[in-house]
Amino acid sequence: MVYGSSMMPTLNLxxxxxxxxYISHRLGKVSPGDVVLIQSPENPKKxxxxxxxxxxxxxxxxSVDPSDGDRSRTVVVPKGHVWxxxxxxxxxxxxxxxxxxxxxxxxGKVRCRVWPLACAGSL
Amino acid sequence: MFxxxxxMDPVLNFTVFQVCIYLELDLVITDMxxxxxxxxxxxxxxxxxxVGITLTDRYAGVCPIxxxxxxxxxxxxxxxxxxxxxxxxxxxxxxxxxxxGDVVIFSSPTNYKExxxxxxxxxxxxxxxxVNGASKVPxxxxxxxxxxxxxxxxxxxxxxxxxxxxxxxxxHVIWPPQRMRKVDRRIRQDGLAF
Numbered sequence: 001m002v003y004g005s006s007m008m009p010t011l012n013l014x015x016x017x018x019x020x021x022y023i024s025h026r027l028g029k030v031s032p033g034d035v036v037l038i039q040s041p042e043n044p045k046k047x048x049x050x051x052x053x054x055x056x057x058x059x060x061x062x063s064v065d066p067s068d069g070d071r072s073r074t075v076v077v078p079k080g081h082v083w084x085x086x087x088x089x090x091x092x093x094x095x096x097x098x099x100x101x102x103x104x105x106x107x108g109k110v111r112c113r114v115w116p117l118a119c120a121g122s123l
Numbered sequence: 124m125f126x127x128x129x130x131m132d133p134v135l136n137f138t139v140f141q142v143c144i145y146l147e148l149d150l151v152i153t154d155m156x157x158x159x160x161x162x163x164x165x166x167x168x169x170x171x172x173x174v175g176i177t178l179t180d181r182y183a184g185v186c187p188i189x190x191x192x193x194x195x196x197x198x199x200x201x202x203x204x205x206x207x208x209x210x211x212x213x214x215x216x217x218x219x220x221x222x223x224g225d226v227v228i229f230s231s232p233t234n235y236k237e238x239x240x241x242x243x244x245x246x247x248x249x250x251x252x253x254v255n256g257a258s259k260v261p262x263x264x265x266x267x268x269x270x271x272x273x274x275x276x277x278x279x280x281x282x283x284x285x286x287x288x289x290x291x292x293x294x295h296v297i298w299p300p301q302r303m304r305k306v307d308r309r310i311r312q313d314g315l316a317f
Contacts, residue, residue, distance in 0.1 A: 039287035042263035044219045080233040098261075104230030104288045 002049050006086030006093065010035070011049065017115035018049075022108040030082075031055065035110040038084065041101050049110065050084040050094050056103075062096050063089070075100070082106070183212045184291065186228060188240055192269035192276065196226070196306065197240070197296065208298035209240075209306070211291035219286050221246065221265065224308030226293040229267070232281050240293065241267035241277050242309070247286075253279070263287075 002016050011018070020037055024030055032052050040046040054060045054077050061074045066089040077083050081100035086092025095101065112122045179185075187206045188197040197207045211228055215221060221243055231237040245266035250257045260266050264283035269275025278284065293306050 039285070040263065041285040041287065042261070044263060044285065044287035044289075078233075080231070080235060102230070102232040102285065102288060103235040104232065105285060 004049075005091045006088050007035070007049055007051070008088045008091075010051075010087045011113070015116070016113055018110045018113050020108040020110045024109045025103075025106040030106060030109055032058075036084070036106050037108040037110065038101060039105045039107055041098055041105060047107065048084075048094075050086050050092070052082050053085045053095075054083040056081055058083075060095075064096070066090055080104075181213060183210065183214075185209070185297065186211055186238075186240075192271050192274055193226070193240060193242070194271040196242075196270050207296050207302065209293045210295040210297050211293050213291045215292045216289070219289075221286065221289070221292070222308065224310045226306050226308075227267070227289045228291050228293065229284060229288040230290065232284055232288065238290065239267075239276075241269050241275070244268045244278075245283075251278075251283075265289075 002011055002018055018035075025036070030036060030052060032054055035049060035051050038048050038050060040048050056077050056079050059074055059076050060083045061072055062085070064071045064073055075083070077100045081102055083095045083100045085094045085096065185208055187208050189206055191198050197209065215225075221227065223243060223246060225243045226240060227243055228238055228240045231239050243265050245251050245260050247260050247262045247264055249260050249266070251260060251266050260283045264285050266278045266283045268277045268279065295305050296302050
């Protein structure tokens with residue numbers, strides 16, 4: 001069950017149930033565009049759901065504050081790390097705030113949504 | 124595939140799944156002569172294997188130590204024939220409560236497939252002195268360093284690590300027998316905090 005507004009409109013505010021698996025990331029089969037479950041780098045007891053935007057050694061350009069002007073920064077993701085962002089740029093606390101996260105914090109890959117049934121399917 | 128509706132722990136899920144399959148197969152093969160004996164032996168090994176995997180994944184485990192970044196605590200001499208084996212406990216991962224001086228095993232932030240063993244020198248909120256002055260360890264992170272500062276690839280190179288990367292805490296050295304003892308929490312007195 002996922003909740004929060006950082007992945008809207010892909011995932012709803014509350015009550016979406018997603019199917020996730022815990023094997024792909026151990027085999028290294030995770031790539032940009034995947035929605036993953038990660039352990040928060042600021043609080044190891046919290047699990048976040050975000051999308052991977054860039055893997056190691058790739059460059060990321062992002063806007064520093066989407067609601068306030070057009071300033072943007074470019075960052076190279078260091079080795080062994082990934083850059084994650086929520087789909088809802090305005091309400092997501094992600095790599096734009098705490099930086100790239102080590103790959104070891106990824107806990108699983110989200111495959112599809114199973115509830116509510118009307119929206120079931122891949123993300 | 125494991126649904127998040129069941130358990131968040133994949134090993135527990137897998138164990139429950141395997142136990143269900145094993146019970147179903149048990150019902151099917153009940154009157155088959157010699158095949159029964161082989162099946163009984165297989166059942167025993169399967170049970171022991173499952174219990175073993177569950178225990179080592181969630182509660183405690185044994186692990187060899189390679190390298191000399193934690194000398195003299197582990198592997199004190201370069202020419203020793205065997206690596207030290209240590210006992211690590213995973214109960215600390217329940218609440219993620221660590222303290223200064225704990226020796227921990229964690230996934231390396233530069234390569235998730237490697238595991239490193241180092242000592243926690245500073246927790247979140249502490250200040251660490253480095254060449255740029257003093258920097259604060261961010262929330263949810265810890266600063267780890269090896270006991271052998273001269274040859275240790277640790278937080279002085281890759282910065283503070285998120286506590287979520289930690290896989291367990293080392294409590295005892297269990298091999299070789301002449302070095303069997305408890306690993307103490309040792310707090311360094313130099314350059315730790317302002």
